[in-house]
Amino acid sequence: MSFQYQYQTGHEKKTKFTCLTEGYHGETIGVLSVGSVDLYAKIYKPMLMDTIHMQAPDCYRCPCEKCRDSCNVECFEHAEKAFAEYADEIRVIIVEPLLQGSAGMRIYPAIYLKKLCLLCDMYNAILIADEIATGFGRTGKMFAFDHAGVSPDIMCISKRMTGGYIPMAITITTDKIYEAFYADY
Numbered sequence: 001m002s003f004q005y006q007y008q009t010g011h012e013k014k015t016k017f018t019c020l021t022e023g024y025h026g027e028t029i030g031v032l033s034v035g036s037v038d039l040y041a042k043i044y045k046p047m048l049m050d051t052i053h054m055q056a057p058d059c060y061r062c063p064c065e066k067c068r069d070s071c072n073v074e075c076f077e078h079a080e081k082a083f084a085e086y087a088d089e090i091r092v093i094i095v096e097p098l099l100q101g102s103a104g105m106r107i108y109p110a111i112y113l114k115k116l117c118l119l120c121d122m123y124n125a126i127l128i129a130d131e132i133a134t135g136f137g138r139t140g141k142m143f144a145f146d147h148a149g150v151s152p153d154i155m156c157i158s159k160r161m162t163g164g165y166i167p168m169a170i171t172i173t174t175d176k177i178y179e180a181f182y183a184d185y
């Protein structure tokens with residue numbers, strides 16, 4: 001959807017997906033390409049898309065030696081650098097908001113998401129929130145992104161929607177993305 005959105009809005013060159021290291025977004029071929037957990041992705045590497053993996057925040061072993069409650073997400077420089085380097089190519093970034101589950105429940109500050117949202121606006125990239133594990137109140141608010149006071153462009157929800165009784169998932173977009181599919185290109 002994000003690929004076609006960029007195409008429909010005249011950004012044919014924006015073809016790259018970006019993700020965080022140690023991220024997990026499922027096990028079908030598309031999402032394995034934006035997952036960084038070798039346990040799932042390793043043997044499929046020859047089939048995967050070429051994506052950009054940005055260094056994820058790691059508050060447990062903070063490389064900047066800061067504290068999660070008081071830092072200014074100094075580690076965000078990795079995102080800024082990646083966006084500056086691949087400015088014309090990055091079309092989308094997908095994240096697990098607030099915590100990376102498969103990485104070991106690695107929690108990071110909400111301000112990281114706010115900064116990421118602003119960065120995406122600046123570079124005209126789509127922000128996808130994979131709220132499959134975090135949605136429906138699991139982080140204390142309805143969605144993890146609510147902690148940041150910003151909204152993603154696309155949101156994936158699943159698991160808790162049916163409590164696992166029915167395999168069901170929903171992909172939600174803003175009107176801006178929905179409307180672009182009616183554009184005449």
Ligand SMILES: *Cc1c(COP(=O)(O)O)cnc(C)c1O
Pocket residue numbers: 024025026027096101130131132133158159169
């Ligand atoms: C379980 C999970 C997925 C996979 O969801 P499917 O609907 O099975 O593809 C993706 N992302 C996260 C964060 C998950 O926890």
